[in-house]
Amino acid sequence: MVGINNKIMVLGANGMLGHKLIQVLSRDFEVVGTIRKGLDKYLEYPFFKDVKLIDGITADRFNTVSEAIQKENPDFVINCIGIVKQLPEAQDAIQSISINALFPHQLASICQNIDAKLIHYSTDCVFSGSKGSYKENDFPDANDLYGRTKFLGEVNYQNSLTLRTSIIGRELNDGHSLVEWFISQNGRSVKGFKKAIFSGLTTLEHGNILCRIINEFPDLTGVWNLASEPISKFDLLDTINKYYDLDITIESDDSLVIDRSLDGLGFRNKTGIIVPNWEDMISEMYLDERNYNI
Template structure:
C-alpha cells in the first residue's frame, strides 16, 4: 500500500486502554491522527468542535475510545460524566454525519441492569448507575444523529500495567497472603488488544473496502467481548494461576464489599451478531488473559 492510499483515522482517547491498543493494531495500515487530553479536553464542547473543524484534512473515519470510566466517582461527578460520555459524543457523531464518514464508538455492559445472563443487542437497556446512564445517552445520541456508526459494547476491559482489576490483583498479591474477592457478579473480562484487533479487522476488511452505502448496511450496535464468562473471584484465581502467584483467594458476596455505584449482577454479552456479521472467531477470555500475561509479564 503506498502512502497516498493510506486512509486517515482520528482516534480520541489514545492514552486509554482501548485507545492505546487501537494505535498498536491500526498503525501499520492506516494514518493515525492521535488525540489525547493534551490536544483537547473533550469536556469542553466548544474546544472539541473547534478542534474537529480545524483539521487540515477530513479523516476517513473517527474512533472515539475516550470516556469517563471512573464508575464510582461518576455518582458524584454526574455533569462531567454526562458531558464526556454523552455531549462530546454527540459533537463527534454530528461531525461524522456532516462529513459523511463512519464513526466508531465504544459502550458498555453497564447499560443493562444485570438480570439476564446473555444480553443481545436488541435487549432493552436499564442502567443501574450514572456511568451506565450516560453511556446509554451517548449511544442514543449517535443513533439519533445517525452517521454510519458502529457502537461496540464491551465489558471488564483490561490491559497490562494500567488501572484495572488485573493490575489491582497483581499489586495486592505483593503484600497479602489472602485476598477476598466478590463472587456474585458475573461478566466477561476483555483484553483491550482483543477489542482493538477486532475493530481493526472490521475497519480493514469492511469499512475501508466497501462503498459508503454498503457500509451503512452494517451500521448499529455490536457486542464486542471475549467468549465465556466468569465472576470477579474466579477471574482473580485465573490471574494468579497464569501469573504463577501462590495466594489464597476467598469468594465473598458483593454485600460485604459495598461500592458507591451499583453494578449489574449478570451482564454477559452475547457475541453471535458480531461473529456472524463479520465472519470472525473471538478468543475465550482465559486464552486472551494468558496471552496478555505472556506478552507483558
C-alpha cells in the same frame, strides 16, 4: 471517505483502551491520537512511536475536538473518551451527561460533516445485571447515573457504529482498573466473586477486532454487543494469577450476585468474528507486557 488507505483518529489515546488501540491499529494504518496533556511523558512509550499525538484536546472543550478532527480529516474516528464508573466524576451529573451522553452525538455530527465513520464504545453497565445474557434488543435497565448516561450516548446513525462491551487491560496512568489493582495485591489475599459474571475482552483483543472491522466491515453500523464467553470474576482473577505467575490467594465469595454478560451471537453471525477464549486472551495480554517496561 472510507477507503483502502484509511487514516484513523483515536480520541483518548492515553487511556486503558485508547493506548492499546493505538498500538494495534498503527501496524496497519496511519494513526493520529489525541490526549489532554503530558505529551512528552507519553512519547516515551513504544505504543506511540509511529503515531502523531496531539495534546490539549479535551471533551469538555468541544471546539478543541472538532478543530482537531477537521484539521486531520480522518476516515475513522474512534471514541475512547468517557467518564468511567470507578472515578468520582461518575457521580457528577453535569460531567457524566456532557461526556458520556452528549459528546458521542456531537462527534457523530462532526464526522458526518467530513464524511468520516465514528466508532464509539458503550458498556455492559447499561444493564442492571439482574438476568445476564443481554441481547441487543433487551431494554437497558441500568438505574445509576453511569449506566443511564452511557445508554444515552449510544450512537446509531448512518455514519456510526456503537460497540457495547466491557474491557480489562493494563493502564498507563492511575491504576483503578481490575488488572492494575489485582497485580498490586501480589503476595496478599483477595476475594473472588463466584456469582459476578463478566463477558468483556482484553484491550489487546479489542484492537485486533477493531482492525478487522475497519478492514472487512467498514460499513457496519448500529449498536452491537461485542462479548466473550461469560466468566466469573473468581475464575477471571484465577486465570490472571496463573499467567502472570502471581502469588495471590483468591478466596471464593458468593456475596455479590450480578450478571451483566452480553450475548454476542448477533455480532458473530453478522461478521464471522469469533472472540478468543479467556486462556488465550490472558496469555496474549501477559506476553504483551514487554511494552510497559520503559
